[in-house]
Amino acid sequence: MHYDFKKIEEKWQKKWAKAHVFRAQADSTRKKYYLLEMFPYPSGKIHMGHVRNYTIGDVASRFKTLEGYNVMHPMGFDAFGQPAENAAIKNKTKPVDWTHKCIKDMETELKKMGFSYDWEREVSTCDSDYYKWNQWIFLKMFERGLAYRKASGVNWCPSCQTTLANEEVIEGGCWRCHTKVEQKDLVQWYLKITEYKERLLEDLNQLKNWPQRVLAMQNNWIGKSSGVDIYFRLENSDRTIPVFTTRVDTIFGATYIVLAPEHPLVLDLVKDKPQEKEVLQFMKKVARESKLVRTASDVKKEGVFTGSFAINPVNNEKVPIWIADYVLMEYGTGAIMAVPTHDQRDFLFAKEHKLPLRVVIEPKDKSISSAAELSEAYEGDGRQVNSGEFNGLDNQEAKTRIAQWMEAKGIGKIQTHFRLRDWLISRQRYWGTPIPMIYCPACGIVPVPYKDLPVELPASAPFTGEGGSPLGKVKKFVEVKCPKCKGQARRETDTMATFFDSSWYFLRFCSPKFNDAPFDVKEAKYWMMVDQYIGGIEHAILHLLYSRFFTKFFQDLKMIDFTEPFDKLLTQGMVLKDGEVMSKSKGNIVDPDSMIKNYGADALRLFILFAAPPETELEWEERGLEGAYKFLNRVWRIQENLKSNADLQVLRALHRTIKKVSTDFSEFKFNTAIASFMELTNVIYQLGADKKVFSDFVIMLSPIAPHFCEELWEILGYNESIFKAPWPKFNPELLIEENVELVIQVNGKLRSKIEVPRNIAEDKLKELVLKDEKLISWFEGKSPKKIIIVPQKLINIVI
C-alpha cells in the first residue's frame, strides 16, 4: 500500500556511506563540476531554509553526476561565533564542546535528508588546522600592508559587547541582535578592502550568471561616484577646504559651504569668534546623536554659522562657512558646496537659515528670472546661466568643460569617491580566530612567525558576556616572549570577525587536509571556480564581497589564476509560514525532522522543489507535502504493475519527459520538471509501462527522491547504484507525431480545432478549414481576407 520510507531511507544512507559513493577525486581526464551550498552555522538543528538550500544543491549535484561529470559536493561548518559563547554561559559548558556537539547533531540531520556530500572533505572553521590558515592569510595581508591597525570611531554593539563592521550595521542596529549601535573610539585591525574597490566593481561585469539584484547590491555597496574636488580657499589664509561634488556644473551657484561637524578644520575656524560657543554646543549635540537619528530622512536639517568665510575659486566670491548635521565626515571630503537652487537639501537649508540663492541652470523650455520664484530646487538638466564663460552651454557638456578648466587652473581635481570602507575585523570575543600579533614594548607590533602558527585558542576563558576581550584575562595566552628581542611582550587579545573564516572556505574544500598552505594550488586549479554556488540572499553583500576580495588577494599572491570565485550564483527564496518568515519568536517554525518522520526525506525534498521555483519565496503547506508523498506512492504502484511491452504512446510520453526534464534540471526549474513527471505518471496510469520505460523514469526522478529510486532500481533488478547509471537520452524521432492538432482562430479567437497529418500541404489545409462546418457561421458570409498558418500550431483566418 505505502512504500516503507523509513526502512528504505536508512538502508540507502548506510549503503552510500559505506561505499563512499560521493567521494570526489581530482581526475584531469574528466570534466569537473564543483557544486557548493553556503555552509551553515552549527546551531544544532537544521531548519527549513537549510533543507531548501541543500535540497536544491543536492538535486543539481546528483543530476550532474548522472550526466557524467566528476562532481565535488562538500559540506562543512562555519563554527566560530557568538552563539557558542552565549550557549556556553547559559549551559556552563565550553564553547568548543557545545560547538562540536552541535556539529554532530547537524551532521546527523543532514544525513537524514540523504544529501550527497563528500563528508571526507568536511571542515569546521573552529578547528585549529583550519583557523591556522586564517592566521597565515592575515600575516600575508599584513606583509602587503593590507592588514593595519587604526584608531577611529567604530561601531559598537553594547549588547554583544563588540565592534561591528559597517556591513554589519543594519538600519543603525546590530545585524545580529538589532541593538542600537553606538560610536566608540578604539584601536582596531582593519583589512584594506578599499585597495580592491576598482576591481571589485569592474569584475562584477564578469559575473554573467549572478542574479541582477545581487550585482546591483554589490555595485550599490561599493558606491562609486565621480565628480570634482573643488578647492575653496579660506578667507585671509592660505589654507584650502576641498569639497566634493558630482554637479560641478552648478559651481557658479554655490552660495555657501557646509562642513561636517566633525571636520578637523572646524575648531580652528571658530576659535575666538563670537560664534564659538554656539558651534561647540552644536558639535556636542551632534556627537551625542546616534547615526540612526542623524540620518533619518524626515528630520529637519540643523546647522550653525562658523563666523568664517571661504572664497569660491571660480568667481572669487566670498561665501559663508556653515556646519550642519546632514554633512557626513565619512563620505567624500566631509565638506560640500551648497547650491540651493539645484539641490533640494541645500534648498531647504538655505530657506531655513535665510541664505542666498542663485539660479545657474535653466530648464530648456522655460526661463527662471529669479531664484525667489522657485518653490523647490531644480535638479534636472538644462542650459548654463550666470556661469561666466560657460553661459549658454548644455549643463552636461559644461560638467566636463568646467572640470577640465578647473584642473588646468589648479582649483579643482577630477575625483572619484567610494562608499566602500575598509573592513574592521577586530572582535572583542573569545570564540574566534586569534589575531596573530604581538605587542612588544621594545619592537612595537610584531607578527607571530609562520612557524609558530597556529596561535591556539586556550581551551577556555572567563567569558561572562560583560565587556572586554575574554582572552585578555588568560594570563598564559597574553604573556609571551617577543619573537624579535625575546623580551616580555603581550599578545593581541582580539579575535577575527567570523566573516574572515567564510571568505575562503570554498578553496579549503579543494584540499581540506593540506598542510603546507591554505590550499593545494594544484587541487584548486582543477576544482575552482565553484561552478554553482547556492545560498540565501542575506549574504548578497557581506559574504560574497569578502569572498571576492580574498580571491583577488590569492590571485595577487599568484596562488590561483582566476579572479572571481563563483561562476553561477543562485539565491534561493525563503520558506514562509502563513506569509511570514519562520522564527522562534513568532512560534511558526516547522521542524524538518518531524516532517521526515511523518513523510520521509524523499517526500520532503519533492515537495520543497515542487511548491515554487528556487528563487521565489515558498509558502509552507503541509497538505502539499502530503501530496508529494501521495505522488511517490503512485510511482511505487507502477512498479507493481509493469507490462512486458510499452505502448508507443507511452514511449512518446517518456521521451517528451526526458527532453523537458533534461533542460529543466540544468536550468534549476525543478517545479516544472516535477510537473512533467506527474504528467508521465498520469499517462502510465492509463496505458501502463514496461521495465525499460520505468527504468528511465526512475533514473530521472532519482536526483529528487534518491532513496526511493535506489530502492526501485534494486527491485527492477539492477545491481549497481542508480547513480552509476547514465542519464537517459531522448530519441528525436519519437517526439514527432504523425498527426497534429491545429488550433483554428477566426480573427484571433479560438473557434475550432482540427487533427491533420503533420506535413499537410498548406493548400490542402486551407481547403479543409474553409469547409469546416463549425467555422462557417463565424465567416458571416464574407470571404477571408488573409489566412495565417503557423506550421503544426495554428491557423488564423482574418475576415
Place this chain on the structure above:
RNA sequence: GCGGAGGUGGUGGAAUGGCAGACACGCAGGUCUCAGAAGCCUGUGCCGCAAGGUGUGAGGGUUCAACUCCCUCCCUCCGCACCA
C-alpha cells in the same frame, strides 16, 4: 530619492509573440466499502440553463495574434540612502 524583483483562478504556480491557467493543493460528484481511511475515475477561472460572453494590476499602442513587445500610470516586496 536611487537601484533591483514582482503583480495571472479559492491557493502554490505554468505559459517569453501562437489554445491563458500545465502540474498540484483545495472543493464537488462518482466508484469501491457494512462503514470509514486509502486508492481509482470525473468535474472545477468568472458570468450564463445554454449558445455564447468575458478574463493575466489600470489605461493606451504595435500585431493576423499580446500574460509575453512598446508607452503612460498604479500597487507590493527587497537593497541602499541627508552619499554631496
